[in-house]
Ligand SMILES: Cc1ncc(C[n+]2csc(CCOP(=O)(O)OP(=O)(O)O)c2C)c(N)n1
């Protein structure tokens with residue numbers, strides 16, 4: 709565990725604060741513990757839980773944002789996922805959807821598979837997004853800043869990235885119970 713970890717909030721604490729600020733916006737959540745924890749905290753039909761494929765949540769969110777320009781689209785992502793799908797940052801930046809908010813829970817590890825270190829401790833992912841052309845990017849370390857910046861991003865034109873430094877703690881959260889086709893059908897109906 710990194711020395712500063714003790715001062716950081718957990719991904720579930722961060723996610724709970726964000727979900728409290730959301731109602732029926734589409735939220736596309738990356739595979740692994742982020743989806744499991746979101747499902748445990750609050751399961752809404754407007755949640756799309758990615759199963760298995762790393763790096764694809766923001767690509768799906770980008771498609772939804774372009775297809776539904778009047779809806780604010782949020783994606784919940786992990787540092788390992790962002791690193792695996794880094795090309796998507798460039799695609800988002802090039803297409804500049806105003807209604808796109810990319811939240812990254814950065815615990816500096818592949819937490820879901822046993823806390824193998826990533827390289828986000830030395831590669832600041834929000835700076836990569838900014839350099840690619842995201843309009844707003846912020847890095848936050850605590851709950852107050854997280855709520856302040858997320859509320860601000862909900863009001864601003866994107867694409868935006870909110871990177872939250874979180875500790876490695878993972879909730880005891882079971883696998884996503886719905887099958888992928890059912891997740892898709894439920895999601896598409898909910899965002900019609
Ligand atoms: C191509 C591929 N490689 C490996 C895996 C196994 N895997 C599932 S989740 C995960 C870690 C994801 O890390 P991160 O995005 O940082 O999320 P965290 O688990 O830390 O919240 C890995 C390696 C996978 N699903 N797909």
Ligand SMILES: [Mg+2]
Pocket residue numbers: 786787788813814815816817818819
């Ligand atoms: Mg991680």
